Amino acid sequence: MASRRITQETFDSVVQENITEFEMEPEEALSEAIQQFESQGVDLINVVKAVQNTAAEASDQKHNILQALDELRKALDLLALDKMGDHLTNFSEQCSLDFAHRHLAAEKSAYPTVLSSCKQLMSDMPSLLKGVQALAALLDGQPDLLDSDGRQLLMEILKQHRDHAALTTVTIRAIRHSCLKHEQNRQDLVQLGVLALLVGAIVKHGTQADVVKEAGRALRVMTFDDDIRVPFGRAHDHAKLIVMENDGLRIIIEAAKAFTDNPSVLSELCSTLSRLAVRNEFCQDIVDLGGLNFMVALLADCIEHREVVKQVLSVFRAIAGNDEVKDAIINAGGTDLIVLAMNRHMGSPQICEQGCAALGMFALRKPENCRVIMEGGGALMALQAMKTHTAEVNVQKQACMLLRNLVARNPDFSQLILEMGAEVLILQAKTTHRDCEDLAKAALRDLGCKVELQEFWTGEKGGISR
Template sequence: MAKRITQKTFDDVVCENMQEFDMSAEEALQEAEQQFLAQGIDLSNIVKDISSHTGEGTTHPVVAAVQNLSGVLDSGDIDPTTVKAALAQIKTECDIDLPHRCLAGSNKAYPVLFKLCQKLSSDKELLKCCVDALSSLLNGQPDLVDQTGIEYFTNLLKDSEESEELCEALVRMIRLTCVMHEKNRQAYVEQNLISVLISVLTAHQKSAGIVKEVCFALRVLTFDDDPRVPFGKAHEHAKMIVAEANALKVILETCNGFTGDVAVLGELFATLSKLAVRNEFCQEIADRGGLQLLMTTLTENMHHQGLAKHSIGLMRTIAGNDNVKAAIVNAGGVELIVGAMGTHQAQPQICENGCAALGTLALRLPPHCAKIVKCGGHEVIIQGMKIHKDVSAVQKQACMALRNLVARTREYCDPILELGAEGLINLAYQQHKDCTDEAKSALRDLGCKVDLIERWKGERGEISQ
């Protein structure tokens, strides 16, 4: 892991280059950057701003902004105009990039903003500005939040349910503190955040902004993206969201209010996909009208790339339930999936989701395989492999789909091989290590030559004492 230095160390070297070697600010900064990179130093947290070295001193604007707000707090004179200007400055600086946020964080920006939040609890307008500044600061820096902050922000969201703008800002900020941070996610869940989020969604089902933010926040609670934690609670959180907060009912009711808004509907479908982690949850989505809504939406918005991706993704997920799988095929789901894959051939995510959905529908069900082949499903799968040769996820799902199509219906081997499947599968096997098992299975069931390793022969032997 590459070493890092502080902003002060970097700035001191820049100043030294300017003073001792008579370099311009630009030359001094470039020289300092090259020196540290040559030493293997990671400068991703360092602000490399020439303007900070063109005047007296080396105070960065983001540091000055934090110091300015801290001074306002210390004075006790919370003038709205002054505070709003200081918050806007911090937000602007933090929005530049992660190094600016890191610099602000290392100069006590979080405790200053948190203290201000507590002081502004009765002023919703200023509080919203403070939360926006916190969102900018905490984006990519979830470690700055402590347990006290988690408890406070959860309660603040609960108490601010009537204020639409503040609710949206708080949900966004909380969501950012959970990205790639399993400890924060679990701490928020322990503070009953799930119920609070569903309550906010119920209260503001007609607000597109809040609906999208709550959906995103719920999905983040089901992420397993923290490399520091070997085992997270993504699955448990998804079950809690559905079982304890009745989320599927609320989300599907919300869907009915946004049938004409493809952006919001896409977020809702993406969230349902993350929550359908159990067989009964898939069935519940179908029973509550989710399947019919899905079919109607995809039919009416076939050419909308984002909604097509999320629609097929949700279909792929709920098809894990055998009853729902049959319902999808009977309702014309195969035709819709094949149509979307043909319409959006250049989009790898649609191709991946489409291959996965067709593979799931085909699994152990010859009548479904017949329907897929009749609709040209094998052709769009092969076409996807040709177009997205470098996309591992597409190749993997395509191999699985082809294998499922012929595993119990060998009569489809020849039509698939005539399209060049063998060469494409071998190419995927050679180029993508995570496709190895899927590619071998597809080649085996298609009747092609494949090198299978016999890992264990089942020979008896003496048991050593």
């Protein structure tokens, strides 16, 4: 795996050398430079792989994104507010090309320039929209750029312009980009009251698909624990705040009902809902608020929409942590729909994983539910998923867990499952995927198959040595 990095200047100098010293055409020089560095194990993700403007003087040669940034700076210095909007749009387009363009701009101090532009345009709604779009584009993949001034500005825009749907959407997008893989930004924004504003945006613009989808995504990001730089985050606390202080479950469920013909919005809201089912009572609340009946109907109506199916199954998996909710899903016909969805989308490893995981949760500690799953073809479908996705470790793990749960309290099912060919598939998963070994052994053991269980420590001999 490539791990070495180089600067933009180093890359550009090699391209220029290929052009001047070896008389290559610009595109050939670029291709040669890329091949040369990649063969040396250099990761070029942070490098703009384009030829600079060779028609300009040597001292003025710059990549397009830096030219766009220079034009924006000139307009800002002159307070030419009427021209800043176009320059911001041009800068946003360059940032949207790839991470390398955004990284290069950030290295050249683009963030304070864009932030200052937004502050100057606070009273000019159309231009402010372009400014926040540029800020959101720049922050994508670079959340460390956001500082205290930036957080305050984004919050101020959300508060002052809450009636403006488009501006609300891009401001929330900027917040989402700044919170991905950045725990401190999440915590700081939550302290500033961002959760109430995000939920409020869904209520205020409940018929605007872009706002609802973006707000749902941002709420979900607030429940992530994805920043490896901190030992632990506050994902669980943020989920509780969304539910208990901001009525998040009810608002999201009600919002979803307004978009039954929009699979894109539905999948986003379902995904967010699954992230909020972090406590036993929250799982029950989703049922009591009509969320379960809505999800069952949604799965039946949108069975052809792969992304919606995957996210509904993830909700079932999440809320089935509550034993009473398991029974409610079973009684609502959830098992048959899950088996149907897996059969319809057998080619999707994500749906197979979520389907097996949901059925595995239904079966846990529930012998009667196991009977329903067996009669509905759940075990057979899990084995078919194992056959189809032999290389997908998560599918193998969840299928093994389901098979184990089905027989843990119903040993009579063991022979039937073995006759379906379970042992060979489980052994194959155990051999192929090291991460699946423990689950595979547990499934084989509970199915009554011969399995070698290694005893790592017996509790005998010696003490702890220094």
